Amino acid sequence: MASYTVNRAKSATTVxxxxxxxxxxxxxxxxxxxxxxxxxxxxxPIFFVTDTSTPTVAGDDCYCVPPGQSVVVTLSGGAVKVIxxxxxxxxxxxx
Numbered sequence: 782m783a784s785y786t787v788n789r790a791k792s793a794t795t796v797x798x799x800x801x802x803x804x805x806x807x808x809x810x811x812x813x814x815x816x817x818x819x820x821x822x823x824x825x826p827i828f829f830v831t832d833t834s835t836p837t838v839a840g841d842d843c844y845c846v847p848p849g850q851s852v853v854v855t856l857s858g859g860a861v862k863v864i865x866x867x868x869x870x871x872x873x874x875x876x
Contacts, residue, residue, distance in 0.1 A: 790874035
């Protein structure tokens with residue numbers, strides 16, 4: 782499990798079936814408190830949560846980002862946790 786603390790954005794690659802946690806240090810300063818999760822992989826989906834729960838691959842109550850697409854959601858806990866069944870490049874950024 783990798784953990785990162787950033788101000789605006791983080792780009793990394795998941796390790797198969799391992800959770801990455803991206804914490805936004807400046808969470809309180811964003812007016813809309815929204816993030817965009819970008820799946821830069823061309824084959825595999827990425828799953829994520831924005832609350833205190835732990836995501837699982839294809840798990841209940843997880844958002845899914847299809848390959849090559851992005852999803853914008855409200856950040857409810859100051860952190861995004863991402864997971865994929867394979868090594869998959871992603872970017873998480875405040876919007």
